[in-house]
Amino acid sequence: MRVLVTGGAGFIGSHIVTSLRRAGHEPVVLDALLPGAHPTVPDPPEEEFLHADVRDAVSVRAALRGVDAVCHQAAMVGLGKDFADAPAYVSCNDLGTAVLLSAMAETGVRRLVLAGSMVVYGEGRYECPRHGLVRPGPRLPEDLEAGRFEPRCPVCGSELTPGLVGEDAPADPRNVYASTKLAQEHLTAAWARSVGGTAVSLRYHNVYGPGMPRDTPYAGVASLFRSALARGEAPRVFEDGGQRRDFVHVRDVAAANVIALEAAGGLPAGALTAYNAGSGHPHTVGEMAAALARAHGGPRPVVTGEFRLGDVRHITADSSRLRRDLGWHPEVGFDKGMAEFARAGQRASAAVGG
Ligand SMILES: NC(=O)c1ccc[n+]([C@@H]2O[C@H](COP(=O)([O-])OP(=O)(O)OC[C@H]3O[C@@H](n4cnc5c(N)ncnc54)[C@H](O)[C@@H]3O)[C@@H](O)[C@H]2O)c1
Ligand SMILES: [Zn+2]
Secondary structure (H helix, E strand, O other): OEEEEEOOOOHHHHHHHHHHHHOOOEEEEEEOOOOOOOOOOOOOOOOEEEEOOOOOHHHHHHHOOOOOEEEEOOOOOOOOOOHHHHHHHHHHHHHHHHHHHHHHHHHOOOEEEEEEEHHHHOOOEEEEOOOEEEOOOOOOHHHHHOOOOOOEOOOOOOEOEEEOEOOOOOOOOOOHHHHHHHHHHHHHHHHHHHHOOEEEEEEEOEEEOOOOOOOOOOOOHHHHHHHHHHOOOOOEEOOOOOOEEOEEEHHHHHHHHHHHHHHHHHOOOOEEEEEEEOOOOOEEHHHHHHHHHHHHOOOOOEEOOOOOOOOOOEEOEOOHHHHHHHOOOOOOOHHHHHHHHHHOOOOOOOOOOO
16 A cells, blocks of 8 residues: 555654555655654655645645555644644644645545544543542642642542543543644544545554654653653652553554554445554553653652643543454553663654654
8 A cells, every 4th residue: 555644754653654664555754844843854764755744735635646545643742832832733733634634535545544642532531439430620720739639520529530431432622732633533534424535543542662752842751751861860750640641652553553554444434433542551650750760770750749731630541442343452561662762762853763
């Protein structure tokens, strides 16, 4: 298959390109090399590379020539600096997706795999001992300031037990980035209905691994810790370190993309099918920081009690549907993956993919 990988010079995209090539496919990369993701201009990737923006319809139409499927990774990621970033997020992620989909509609490309995100769920799934399944709202600044990090039952205020989020959980995006990731899915579903296309959204959980961007306001938490250790500093863990996440290795995410691209032909046309892509083994942010510090041989993490509004407390996936339907098997376990990441490089300033 000839596959257009948008954002193919990025962290996840570059691993997808490698996996596609290994599986005998022909990747084509389109990437705008955004300065937020690439502080200095990287070397161009080895494959066919188009330095262009997904919002540029002319370039996108050219990139789609002879393409069988699109793997759409291009997006502005992370929480950004502040609300002033909102127009840039919406433009890159949603206008960009709309331009891509309209060019696909025009050129007859009918297969799409989208980089979705677990951020569409907001706070995960919780159980109250008295009220069963509940959906706590955003945490209040005064609770966070007082160190009350756990969301409480919205009915009775009891402590809650976090559980695994399935694909059918209601969407509840809590920040601008999350809203744009949800809108990408809605646009993609509208495209699929309108042209009879097949679309898969892989809702990645916390992806980590070699080539992860260094610390910027757009980077993931594993990357911030890894950068601190590289400077000889202790990782600074926010809240009390008890936030639960599902850390999934980038090579497993790349494999999921290849499987989804290959399987998309057999999935229902005219609809978007969403799959959680997590390792299935949740860990706390504190555990992750400790694992990295151990493997790196650096100072032990410090728990700071700081917080970011818009962060959720626990979000962990039930990824059994992706395993069952498409036969995906994540292969890199937490200990091995974190040990490798602690030693391997992050995205170096002069190279793509690390
Ligand atoms: N890293 C994670 O943990 C994670 C989790 C969930 C979802 N995702 C999604 O995975 C995808 C890839 O993320 P990543 O972590 O590799 O980030 P990244 O920043 O390393 O890669 C994104 C790439 O897209 C490019 N890009 C951005 N806007 C573009 C535009 N308008 N036109 C062309 N290229 C553009 C950037 O230059 C960059 O190379 C994103 O869609 C992101 O939302 C990532
Ligand atoms: Zn209750």
